[in-house]
Amino acid sequence: MGKSDACIQIGRNLSIPDARILIVHVNNHDIVDFTGVPSVVGGQTIFNPTAMFYQFRQGTGPGLIVLEELPQSSVHHQTWAAGFILERRTATFELDPEVRIVVTGNRVEDRAGAKTMLTHLTNRLYEFEMETSLEDWCEWAVANNVDPKGIAFLRMRPNLLNDFDSTQSVNPTQRSWTQLFKEVPDDLPADLYFAACTAKVGEGAAVEWVAARDVISQTPSIDAIRRDPEITPVPEDPAIRYAITTALSATTDPDIFDNDVVYMRRFPREFQMLFMTTSTRFDSRLASMKSFTDWAIASKDFLVGTT
Known part of the structure; x- marks a missing residue:
């Protein structure tokens, strides 16, 4: 997940279709790509409309550039x-009045090639500095089919989600973790898997992830948990608890929620809270179920203490 993904999500939140969201990598273009290639008609120079922006002309409706x-x-x-x-x-x-323009970029101190922008340009923008949010990334990761083991690991080691050091060429960031969890085959030989992890997030973070992955892989079957929630063992290792909590909250629905609650109520309260908040965020119907209400009443002292 990077800046482009965040912008696409903004567009979707505004009910803008993906076909009306245009990502323009400015440095890949010459200025004439934006202004239109000139030609001479009747002794006068005209600029031929550039297709990338012409689709957002007045009368075309909402869009995001x-x-x-x-x-x-x-x-x-x-x-x-x-x-x-x-x-x-x-x-x-002219652009349609309902078309919005978003600008992205890194800070100068990030050493990503960014320069101080022209002041008359910055004066025409609303400038927001974004911060990493573990909860936001986890919500996005669940919705985008990121490996639950990876989500569980970063819940356990949240400082590694974006441990950026501008003096290093490889860093653990939300983008690099996402690529690692989605792109590197889980069944690679151990030495090759570790090498790939090191190449994506750096050696220190790779060591921690590979060690945790081996532990998390001992997670009981989710099907077994749902089949026998009262007798399936509850693991002691926090990494495995995070993995189970993430997997259940990402896949529960009104038909199986009651069994999931039975099992999760055997966990420490902080894991119960994580399961309830995450699962109801994805499916608001769960908050009106009796099992949720019963849990909320039984946990009211804990809930008050966390607010």
């Missing part, structure tokens, strides 16, 4: 962006 990595771009690109953002038009057409 994301100008990626603008702080890394040239003065020429930033000057163009300043006019485009202020005037909301190209040489040949």
